[in-house]
Amino acid sequence: MRKTIDSIIETIIFICGILSIVFVVMIFGFLLKEGFAFFKEFGVISFITGKLWYPTSDPAKFGILSLIIGSLLVTAGACVIAVPIGIMSALYISEIAPSGVKDVLKSCVELMAAVPSVVIGFVGMVTFVPLVRAVFDIPTGLTAFSGSVMLAFMAMPTIVTISEDAIRSVPWSYKEGALALGATKWQAIRRIVLKAAMPGIIAAIMLGIGRVVGETMAVMMITGNAAHIPHSIFEPVRTMTATIAAEMGETVRGGMHYRSLFAIGLVLFVITFIVNFIADLFLGKSKK
Amino acid sequence: MDKIKVEDLNCFYGGQRVLESLNINVIKNEILTIIGPANSGKTTFLRTLNRMNDLDANYSRKGSVFLDEDNIFHMNMEKLRRRVGMLFAMPIPLPMTIYENIVYAPKRLGIANKKSDQDAVVEQALKDASLWNEVKDRLDSSAMKLSGGQQQRLCIARILAINPEVILFDEPSSGLDPISTAKVEESMIELKKKYTIVLVTNNVKQASRVGDRTAFFLMGKLIEIDKTGTMFVSPKQKQTEDYITGRFG
Numbered sequence: 137m138r139k140t141i142d143s144i145i146e147t148i149i150f151i152c153g154i155l156s157i158v159f160v161v162m163i164f165g166f167l168l169k170e171g172f173a174f175f176k177e178f179g180v181i182s183f184i185t186g187k188l189w190y191p192t193s194d195p196a197k198f199g200i201l202s203l204i205i206g207s208l209l210v211t212a213g214a215c216v217i218a219v220p221i222g223i224m225s226a227l228y229i230s231e232i233a234p235s236g237v238k239d240v241l242k243s244c245v246e247l248m249a250a251v252p253s254v255v256i257g258f259v260g261m262v263t264f265v266p267l268v269r270a271v272f273d274i275p276t277g278l279t280a281f282s283g284s285v286m287l288a289f290m291a292m293p294t295i296v297t298i299s300e301d302a303i304r305s306v307p308w309s310y311k312e313g314a315l316a317l318g319a320t321k322w323q324a325i326r327r328i329v330l331k332a333a334m335p336g337i338i339a340a341i342m343l344g345i346g347r348v349v350g351e352t353m354a355v356m357m358i359t360g361n362a363a364h365i366p367h368s369i370f371e372p373v374r375t376m377t378a379t380i381a382a383e384m385g386e387t388v389r390g391g392m393h394y395r396s397l398f399a400i401g402l403v404l405f406v407i408t409f410i411v412n413f414i415a416d417l418f419l420g421k422s423k424k
Numbered sequence: 425m426d427k428i429k430v431e432d433l434n435c436f437y438g439g440q441r442v443l444e445s446l447n448i449n450v451i452k453n454e455i456l457t458i459i460g461p462a463n464s465g466k467t468t469f470l471r472t473l474n475r476m477n478d479l480d481a482n483y484s485r486k487g488s489v490f491l492d493e494d495n496i497f498h499m500n501m502e503k504l505r506r507r508v509g510m511l512f513a514m515p516i517p518l519p520m521t522i523y524e525n526i527v528y529a530p531k532r533l534g535i536a537n538k539k540s541d542q543d544a545v546v547e548q549a550l551k552d553a554s555l556w557n558e559v560k561d562r563l564d565s566s567a568m569k570l571s572g573g574q575q576q577r578l579c580i581a582r583i584l585a586i587n588p589e590v591i592l593f594d595e596p597s598s599g600l601d602p603i604s605t606a607k608v609e610e611s612m613i614e615l616k617k618k619y620t621i622v623l624v625t626n627n628v629k630q631a632s633r634v635g636d637r638t639a640f641f642l643m644g645k646l647i648e649i650d651k652t653g654t655m656f657v658s659p660k661q662k663q664t665e666d667y668i669t670g671r672f673g
Contacts (some may be wrong), residue, residue, distance in 0.1 A: 234481075309516040313579070316476060317529040317586060318506040327528070333521045 167405055170398035174198075177392065183399060188389030189363040189374075191383065193394040198396045200403070202365045206280065206373035207404075209353060213284025213369055214291055214348045219341055221288070226337075229296070230303040231325055242300075249293030257354035260286040265358060272370055278360030280373040286354050291344035298343060302336020303329060335418040342415030346408050352377040376400050426490075427452040427590060427620040428473065435468050435477070442468050444574035446487070450557035450590070455612060455621040457652065459628055461667065464641035466624045470592050473622065474508040475501050488649055491590070506571050508531065509583035513595040515575035517582075525567045525578060526550070529586045538612050553581035573604025580611060591615065593623040597630065609634050628668050629664045632656050638657030640664045 175183065229241050260282065269277030271352055306329050314324040321423015330337075354376075360372025361382065380397045387394040426432055428450040435443035443465040450456050458466045468477065475496065477483045489496045496504050506529075518525050526546045530536040536545045543601060546563065550556040555577040559570070567578055576596060583591055593612070597605035625631055630653060631638050639649040640663070648655065648664045659665040666672055 216515055307516070309512060310518060312476065312479075313512065313516040313518060314528075315479070316474065316503045316510040316512070317582065318533060319529070320502055323532060327532075328518055365547060 157329045165403065167398055170395050171402035174392065174395035175267040176397045178396070183396075184403070187365060189379070191396060196392060196401075198392070199399055200376065200379075202363050203374055203379055203400065205351060205365055205404070206359070206363075207377070207407075209280045209369060209373055210283045210287060210359060210368060210375055211345060211348045213280060213365050214287035214307050215345060216342070217285060217288035218291040218295055220342060222292045222340070222344065223299055223337060225292075226296045226299035226303055226340075227325065227330075230266045230300050231329065232424075237403075243261065245293050245296045248289070249297070252353075253290060253351055254353040256286055256289055256359075257357035260354065260358050268370075274370050276360060276372060278358060278372050279328045280359055280366060281369040283355045283359035283373070283375075284369065286358055287351055290351060291348045294347055295340045295344040298340035299333070299337045302333040302340065305336070306332040339415045339418040342411050342418065346411045346415065349411065350377060350404065350408055352381045356381055380404075425452045425471065426450065427492065428622075429490040431468075431488045431490070433472065433485065433489060435465070435466075435483065435485045436474060437480075438482050442644050443472075443485075443510040446646055448639060448646055448649060450620060450622055451637070452620050452638040453616055453618075455616050455623055455634050457623045457625055457631035457638045458641060459625060459631045459638060459667070460641035461672070463643065465644040466641045467594060469641070470510075470594055470622060470624045473590070473592055474505050474510050481511065506586055507588050508590045508592060509586065509588035510592040511576070511579055511583060511594065511596050513598050515572055515579050515599070517570065517575050517578055519568065520566070521564050522570070522578060523563040524569045526582050526585045533586060535586070549581040550578075552584050552611075552615070553577045554607065554614075555581055558640075571619065573600050573607060576600060576604065576608055577611065580608070580615075584615075590620045590622065593625075595625055596623070598626060605630070613638065630668075640667060642667070 182201060183198055184204070185201055186197060187351050188197040188199045189202060190197040225241075225245070228246075229238055233241060264285065265277035265282050267277070268274070268279060268282050272281075310328050310332055311324045314328045315321070319327070355375050356378035358380065359375065361374045361378055362372040363374045363379070366373045380400055383393070384397055387397065426449045430446055430448045433443060433446040434441060442463075443583065446469065458469065460466045471477045472485060473489065473496070477485075478501065485497075491507060493497075493502070496508075518528060520528070526549050527536060527542045530545050536542045547556065547560075550559065555574060557575055558574060559578075561641065570578060576599075580591075597608050600608065609630065613622070615621060618635075623631070623634065635652040637649060638652045638655050640647045640655070640659075640661075644661055648659060648661045650660070655664065656668060657669065
């Protein structure tokens with residue numbers, strides 16, 4: 137009897153354990169099925185390099201180059217803003233802040249991670265977007281730049297918390313060793329602490345990027361959603377995620393348009409997979 | 425001649441006094457060993473000498489410590505640590521290659537800017553720490569791959585590279601096997617020709633092997649200081665005798 141209960145529990149735990157694998161495989165399989173059906177008709181190259189996205193015209197054009205560029209532009213912009221600020225704030229929290237400030241800061245950063253993205257999008261739309269329009273004197277504030285800034289807010293908690301972990305796990309003795317050799321506090325941080333924490337920090341950046349690439353709601357609300365290739369960051373762009381979210385409700389199930397959205401999902405999946413994979417590589421390295 | 429002179433030093437952690445009106449001197453080119461049980465204040469004393477304790481917000485102190493003629497509490501901390509090097513209990517190579525570990529400080533201090541100077545510094549320091557023969561063919565491999573004893577000698581070499589006047593050893597062999605310990609002790613005796621050494625150790629026998637003079641600390645007070653030979657043969661205080669004969673501690 138006890139043996140039976142034991143093996144039942146073991147089975148349940150096993151099923152729970154492999155559930156996430158099953159889900160990933162199923163999602164990937166589903167994306168592949170629909171995506172490949174699309175690629176067979178339209179072709180991968182013309183899909184990725186096509187400049188025009190007119191899914192409902194006749195004949196329909198399914199070129200997602202502008203969407204890829206839109207996603208990359210917004211992501212790159214967010215990184216340029218979030219990475220330096222994130223790392224410096226992680227440094228401040230772990231190395232410089234007095235303990236009272238440190239606790240408050242850490243909870244605030246964690247709270248920031250909990251803000252739903254639609255709220256960030258909404259607040260950005262009513263406050264930041266008009267500001268951008270006025271300051272840069274452009275026809276609309278719904279631009280890649282606005283999206284980058286708002287997404288930077290979203291990537292920052294990830295970058296700060298994980299880099300802070302990495303910096304804090306650098307043995308105190310490294311720093312002490314450097315200080316005992318006559319290094320100043322800043323020299324010890326820069327040459328020793330940052331260097332030793334670098335794999336963890338890179339992993340943090342990658343996870344932050346992963347979050348930004350996959351973000352949908354905020355970018356849909358702020359970036360203007362114009363599917364054309366932008367010439368500067370002060371023009372509206374449309375990202376891959378926003379395209380899927382905006383158009384999925386209006387497609388005919390099983391049609392070309394429907395399948396093309398799955399194909400976009402597949403491209404996104406591949407991109408986030410690569411980013412996460414790189415993050416894992418560095419995280420594994422920092423554990424050693 | 426006194427290299428270090430400590431006058432009425434009191435140290436506190438939080439509100440608690442861990443060193444009480446300490447007066448002690450370190451003579452030039454001697455090895456002064458400091459023994460005592462846990463919580464005797466010996467490590468606090470050592471870490472006061474190069475002001476490592478100043479990093480701790482809970483720590484405060486009164487009194488003065490003179491290095492030659494200069495009060496170390498009025499000195500620039502980085503300059504002080506260049507003159508007073510420290511070796512920690514656990515060997516802590518920095519996460520870089522053997523070569524970089526040694527040139528790290530000299531490069532930063534501007535002592536060795538040319539590659540040829542750096543090569544010379546690395547070779548001399550490793551030879552003085554008697555590590556050169558073991559690592560000369562793999563200077564570019566990571567210092568983390570060395571054995572514990574080699575790492576500790578690398579740390580000694582790293583200190584020698586900045587050519588300090590005083591070297592503080594904080595239980596340098598607590599993590600080492602007897603053979604590595606013997607090597608570290610050998611290099612200490614070799615080093616006192618050029619440097620002044622203060623050694624804190626939990627190992628009473630080590631104190632008797634390498635110390636010129638020995639000081640016994642208990643509960644934050646200096647109980648006794650004397651020539652090592654004298655102290656180990658005929659200690660003046662009962663507490664000292666109990667400790668070195670192993671009756672407590």
